[in-house]
Amino acid sequence: MKLETAVMQRFMDILENREELVNPLLNRHQVYRDMVYHRFYETLTNIYPILTEQLGDELEELIIEFQKYGARSYLLSDMAFEFGEFLKSHKGSELPYLGDLLWLEYGELLLLKKEHPKECSTFSWEFEYILSDSFLFRELRYPVYRGDFESEGSYPLMLFYDYEQKGVYFEEITPFAYKLLELLQNHSVKESIAAAADSFNVDTEALRDPVAQLMQSWCDKGVIKQLKE
């Protein structure tokens, strides 16, 4: 298979633009080169529409570089994640908002693919709740969801799956809500509220009503679900 391996490797080299084509317009290798490039381009621009706009003409060059670097996943959606990691290592220092934007755009895809059994409707202090898989949250450094890639700060954000609209939406959350979500990952509702109140120097009792409203809104969005015995 030495000959076959060499032939196939050369074909790959041509697809990765490692070899100049004599007359690309009349060369059928160019057809394959275009097809492969188009597959990457179509997938990446569908998953990362805002990033596509931000990168502009540079995207083409980055895709070609990424092809040389090599996509390893057999699923196109996982290839998009790999491209994000590639970008972070190649462009992360030039584009400080990159991590936030990739999280926002790839997070939408992740949530669309998850199963979302809606279980909770009314919040009650009598029950225990845990975080569901139907949302993601993160403290962003740049408000990329507003199209602002320059105002560095702290922007806690939640992405959630909307059952009615069958789509993913984002919502800005308060630092307190962000802290509470962080705590709920590992603690009970009461422990989380007490710890969050402590962090913000607020009396737990005073938080009872606003927290109940917040928890109800998270029930409605499927962010938390009742823990069943």
Add this chain to the structure above:
Amino acid sequence: MRGIRGCGVGLRAEFLEELATSSVTPDWLEITPENWFEPSYEYLENFEKLMQSYPVVAHGVSLSIGSIEAPDTAFLDRLKEFLDRYKIEHYSEHISFSALAGKQTYELLPLPMTKAMVEHLACKIDEVQDRLERPLILENSSYYISPYSEMREVDFICEVLERSGARLLLDVNNVYVNAVNHSFDAREYIAQIPPQKVAYMHIAGHLEYEEENLLLDTHGEAVCDDVWELLADTLKTHRAPVMIERDNNVPPWSTLVKEYQKLCEVVGSAS
């Protein structure tokens, strides 16, 4: 093929909901398993309903059977889990490669058509079949360039089938496209394929790329008259289930159904 009879359609998310409630329904469905490994949640319920109500063939795109390296066992295990979950008995793929040394291209690339490649494919087919616990059906792919060949495409295909024992997914559109692009006779090619080796058939649309004087196997257009005629001729000697593939510019089911009904007429006339 057990459970697969008559005329089928390639299932696409674009018309999944419409098909689930349509009065005109295909005899069977073909799905691309990789597209349904992690489906969008909004499609899941209808997809599972259809999987329960139709005979299904899984037609993969990521196996890369011609790659030099051993098959990706993680991929095969995931595929087997999927096929088992939906009780899909029939699985087909392409005679091509899409990855080399672990690097993916996500396109079906042409293999060198040599005796050594025939042997290589036969070994890999065995490995894949053992891992999946199912026979592998292989499709004659379209190609725009032959990177190296010691033999004609049809001889290469027949040797792969003979040597491996696999059956063929005869893509009639691919035969047509390759015949035009590489100047051979499509009917002679089909006549050389042993009818008992054909498990099922594909037809699809293609695009004429005038700048290159080339037909492109896009699956994005309606089936052209020449391909309908070639199918009708093929059915005189090769009796097997047939399906329509449509992967790009996917129309609503209410439009595609007209092409499906035409397929049923062509198949019916050949009976």
